[in-house]
Amino acid sequence: FGINSVVSLSDLERLAEAVVPRHAWAYYSTGADTEAALGENANAFKRVYFRPRTMRDVSNTDTSTTVLGVKSSIPVYISPTARNGMGHPEVGVRSVTALTSQGEAAVARGAGEAGILQVLSHFASKSLDEVKAAAKDGQQVGYQLYLQPDREQSAEAVREAVKNGAHSIWLTVDTTIVGGALCIIRKSEAHLMQLGKRETERRILAQELSPAPHGQPLNRAPLDYGMSEPKMTWDDIAWIRSLAPGLPVVIKGIGAWEDVVLAYQKGADAVVLSNHGGRQLDFAQPPLKTLYDVHQHAPDTLHQPNFSVFLDGGIRHGTDVLKALCLGAKAVGLGRPAIHAVSAYGSEGVEKMIMILQEEIDIGMKLLGVTSVDQLGPEYLDTSKL
Numbered sequence: 001f002g003i004n005s006v007v008s009l010s011d012l013e014r015l016a017e018a019v020v021p022r023h024a025w026a027y028y029s030t031g032a033d034t035e036a037a038l039g040e041n042a043n044a045f046k047r048v049y050f051r052p053r054t055m056r057d058v059s060n061t062d063t064s065t066t067v068l069g070v071k072s073s074i075p076v077y078i079s080p081t082a083r084n085g086m087g088h089p090e091v092g093v094r095s096v097t098a099l100t101s102q103g104e105a106a107v108a109r110g111a112g113e114a115g116i117l118q119v120l121s122h123f124a125s126k127s128l129d130e131v132k133a134a135a136k137d138g139q140q141v142g143y144q145l146y147l148q149p150d151r152e153q154s155a156e157a158v159r160e161a162v163k164n165g166a167h168s169i170w171l172t173v174d175t176t177i178v179g180g181a182l183c184i185i186r187k188s189e190a191h192l193m194q195l196g197k198r199e200t201e202r203r204i205l206a207q208e209l210s211p212a213p214h215g216q217p218l219n220r221a222p223l224d225y226g227m228s229e230p231k232m233t234w235d236d237i238a239w240i241r242s243l244a245p246g247l248p249v250v251i252k253g254i255g256a257w258e259d260v261v262l263a264y265q266k267g268a269d270a271v272v273l274s275n276h277g278g279r280q281l282d283f284a285q286p287p288l289k290t291l292y293d294v295h296q297h298a299p300d301t302l303h304q305p306n307f308s309v310f311l312d313g314g315i316r317h318g319t320d321v322l323k324a325l326c327l328g329a330k331a332v333g334l335g336r337p338a339i340h341a342v343s344a345y346g347s348e349g350v351e352k353m354i355m356i357l358q359e360e361i362d363i364g365m366k367l368l369g370v371t372s373v374d375q376l377g378p379e380y381l382d383t384s385k386l
């Protein structure tokens with residue numbers, strides 16, 4: 001399947017599913033418990049309609065914007081996702097050097113070529129150093145942090161990120177405990193039975209499925225590899241800021257409009273409305289609905305010069321991007337689509353994914369009757385079915 005035959009983000013998903021190892025697919029594709037939140041993230045976009053305007057000169061459209069001060073070819077960035085290297089079929093076969101160009105490093109090259117911001121996960125397969133080395137001169141990379149119960153460990157992680165040139169710190173706050181992981185366990189278990197001779201996969205899965213300690217329904221330990229800190233509070237924003245002076249601090253994983261107001265009051269530079277791609281609290285409302293609530297109850301937070309509202313979860317089309325921007329988001333993040341793209345075609349796949357979205361956004365803008373992204377507003381939407 002050549003890259004030229006890829007015309008949509010769902011093509012990339014199909015190809016990725018066909019090539020990545022099964023344990024990686026179980027990890028990438030699943031959501032929490034019943035996967036209702038996962039499904040609703042994308043479905044919510046299907047319940048919002050456009051009210052296009054016409055007979056306007058739309059011969060010259062500009063899809064670009066700035067994201068936290070970084071020039072961006074489209075109002076989209078790469079959300080942080082752990083273990084991007086896991087999807088490469090060669091992992092465990094080829095030498096480590098052969099892999100240095102893959103995973104998040106390949107994402108960096110694709111994002112750099114196409115001109116959008118990448119946010120690197122705390123649990124990336126590559127270090128920020130390696131990613132910066134693969135990136136273009138001057139290309140910005142954000143760093144995502146999971147707060148650790150051992151605060152000194154977190155402080156060290158932030159200082160290290162600052163030293164290695166992180167553009168911004170993205171603190172993920174929807175993981176006070178690891179969410180319902182039944183789905184990945186079931187998918188992995190079913191797969192374990194069919195594995196046959198694939199020893200590496202068998203070993204990884206056997207580890208993940210090791211029996212739960214007495215009295216616990218599930219063995220969560222292997223899934224909780226340090227992403228949760230139940231003692232986190234709003235005061236931690238000031239603490240993170242003190243460790244990374246001058247860098248934007250973004251709070252990722254907001255699920256209710258009231259917390260957008262709090263994040264703004266507590267001095268965050270931006271928030272990401274997100275339910276972690278449906279992987280944490282099942283039935284957490286779709287981020288598009290959270291954005292609608294912000295628009296209804298706290299519209300001022302959407303129009304502050306030094307505060308941005310972003311959204312991720314379920315974005316698969318240019319029209320999804322446009323709908324979020326109409327409701328006041330400054331930009332949106334892509335999680336799984338970037339994993340699919342890099343797993344199927346490396347950096348070229350990531351670049352292709354961004355080009356597809358750019359074209360879809362450009363066409364959508366022309367048909368809506370706008371020529372720049374700042375002209376998008378709620379008057380272009382019918383949200384009565386949301």
Ligand code: FNR
Pocket residue numbers: 027028029041079080081082121122123144172252274275276277278279312313314315333334335336337
């Ligand atoms: C994630 N996500 C995530 N978020 C985060 O802050 N740190 C992380 O390490 C990870 N890891 C991770 C792994 C995988 C495999 C997925 C699918 C997701 C959540 C991610 O940043 C984002 O919120 C969602 O992926 C957005 O939803 P879509 O675009 O995947 O639908």
